[in-house]
Amino acid sequence: MAESKIEIELPKSYEPSQIEGALFAAWNDAGYFRRDAAGFADPSKPPYTIVIPPPNVTGMLHMGHALNNTLQDILIRRARMQGRPTRWIVGTDHAGIATQNKVEQKLAAEGKTRFDLGREAFVDACWEWRREYGSTIIEQLKGMGCSCDYADEQFTMDAEYAQAIRRVFVDWYQNGLIYRGLRIINWCPRCTTALADDEVEHADEAGHLWHLRYPLVKPVAGYEYLVVATTRPETMLGDTGVAVNPDDERYRSLVATGAQVRLPLVDRVVPVFADDYVDREFGTGAVKVTPAHDPNDFEMGVRHGLEQINILTADAHINENGGRFVGLSREQAREAIVAAFDELGLLDHVDEHDHAVGHCYRCDTTIEPWASEQWFVSMKELAAPAIEAVRDGRVIFNPRRWENIYFHWMENIRDWCISRQLWWGHRIPVFYCDACGWTDALEVDAALCPVCGAPLRQDEDVLDTWFSSQLWPFATQGWPGDAVSDTSDGAPLVAPGVAPATPKATPATLAAWPELAANYPTQVLSTARDIIFLWVARMVMSSMYFLDGAVPFHDVIIHPTVLDKFGNIMSKSRGNGIDPMELIAEYGADAMRFGLAIQVTGTQDMKFDREKLGVYRNFATKIWNAARFVLMNLDSDAHPPTARVAPEPLTLADRWILSRLARLTAELDDGREGFDFGAVARLLYAFFWNEFCDWYIEFAKGQLAQGGEQRRAAEHTLVFVLDTALRLLHPFMPFITERIWLALPQGDTCPSLMVAHMPCGAELASYIDEEAERSVEAFCAVVTAVRSARARYGISPRQELDVVVKTTGPSAAAKAEELKNQTLQLQNMARLGHFVVAVDAIKPPQSTVSITQGMEISVILEGLVDFDAERRRLEERRAKLAVDFERLEKKLANEGFLAKAAPEVVEKTRGDAADLTVALEQIDEQLASL
């Protein structure tokens, strides 16, 4: 073997950790991650853009990220190789609660709270935290090989991004879509902030239904007291009424006479009234009403003019309205109040009762429904066009069934609580003048009141993090730019530091932002299903509102959830999470990516067993070794064939593998099927391993040994097929494919597989060769028959065997001819001595026979074998074939089948039956001859 510099380049063993880092750095340095791909993008082709779901700055890569970002990278790399100007926009989310928690934990370790620092210093500490830890997850994406546009990293707290948020808030405020009001909201007593409805996670918990007696002020109709049922007895401190159903005869007289109860413990007299909300069947049919601590009670309170008595502090302790219970935690208060009722003889009874309890999605603390002043976005108007966009297919969910989930939520949408009692985040840009009462939302901070000149006070709350992430697809692409007031009516600022007159913000058309317009909508948004509402729906709504009806993306991919190997959701509390970085270290990024992608099937969530990645690490190794084989066989003294020049197939095997390659390439062509990652990965795997390695490389060994034309054709075919396969595989396994590809003799000057041309079906269509595929099938059947005979009878692989093949059926002569041409290959691959093939070949005695595909393959075993075993085998085989034959006969005797089945199906059945007839005859003959 000539000393080839190429061979030296590929080390004998494949070590992912030794190639990944350097390749990534090279890609990054070359600028391939930018939209112009360092000049390799074709500006005449349609751009392809994906925005990454911005991970939290506090985040560490988990399996969900690993899967999601693998899929996005597959799409973006494929598009890039097709020459499209691509950009995968990357960045992080400031994650209000999560980051604030982290920083507070850090302070707590020093014995401090955020209040010790004060707002400004605390926000500084958050920025500091971000500088220190915020890029962890971005670095992890690089480790996965994700080809994001890192040079233009976004952050939802960046100044330009903040500008977008201001624009949105002010617009919605001025158009009446944002309002402030007193409502029951979900309060997290640990985070001490309000949460939106969809930030609350409900879990069924075993609880109790306490039945409490509320004494009537005056006994009515024999009643001394009313029994109310509650799951939260401590809230009785804030009760301001008791409600019953208006049609409930049991209580009719009480309502009619305006009965009142005297609340025990707090000694408050409250009315008994009727309301349709009350379900007669539940509990006692009488409901204690706590307007300040329950959304339904709040509504009833409004309807009936009840007082709202707040009994809780922000951290869920009883406040001064709780009388002697003041200062107790909600849990202690519950216990104490139940005990007190019991003591007074007012605890009627207690039932076991399971019910759904809300928990904070950030810290899992039990949520307290709490009445408070908050900011809301009115959603109905925003939702209508966004529903339409999915209905008419401008936005398509993949798989489609998720659209129903979207519709259900959007059609029942409720107003969105957007204010959070946090310090880290976008502060609500509403300014108040305490002197004259002037209030407005401003795009630019102002210090003084435009009306009276008094100092202004800004709202203390910050915005929900999702309020900022909903703008991600366009705020990351230059919207609204630095033209702060270009949607205002041009009113100049009154004076520096003085609030301007109210600008009239109007939705602008997309055309106002040429850069954005050129790349909008983005192509794909890939994400987990749990943020369809939190994020996806809101992006559609805000984009359509601000960009004149433009949707933010065409396709939404809802990827499977990665479960542990037992099928449980991975979570911190279960401790069953897997760190993708460990997987990368152990199996390589390519194996992890491929292993994740191949499990994506659209219906199933994936049970993920890290051990299984060994399979794909093996696959990577297989690719590596196949490439080494190809490279070490490229003749260095002839003109080495270049990878990209299409070969002229010479042999049957050459024609066959090129045909198979052409079919594979065509199957990978784009279309909606482009999101069936699992199917594509399976095709690639099967082609590379089972067709290219298991068969073609074995064929090629024979051709290489022959030299001359045979050798040249094999070399060329090998390198071309390898090159093409690497291109097709690259989006899934970027590192190993690039490493090998760079070692191939290139016919062009492309410096990286990342920006090399992605083949398509049409380019290879002329290689499709059905005849070659059929012939190779027959060839392989002969080889397998011989190997099988060896295994069955324990014949050494070294022992040469003589074989006689008799061909039958309509194309018997042609088949015999083709096989005859392959004699040398057959002798090589099946270790044959004499090989005879003919239509009228005479079956040798003392042989074992396989009957398949119109061939009767006799392997001569004279003196090698116990023929009783062979007889038994043939009899079993005959029985099996007879059953098959019977089934086909029955089918063909069926009038309905002949009349209604597709003609080609009937034809095929006839053919199969005929083949079986011949096969049975052959077996009978064989049995007779034994």
Added chain:
RNA sequence: GGGCGAUUGGCGCAGCGGUAGCGCAGAUGCUUUACACGCAUAAGGUCGGCGGUUCAAAUCCGUCAUCGCCCACCA
């Protein structure tokens, strides 16, 4: 209370109208000059139950069962 998904060889999954495929595990045999992270061969399934549609059903429809996930203001 609604909705969605799953149920295929020991395990993990494909297939989704023409008589079941892959990988792993297990069996047997191989240092065949790319690869034992390999090669070869064989074995293993009446496709959850029951009805129905169809000439034909793992595949479509209904129903039941089991598991999982969402949504829902019954205190």
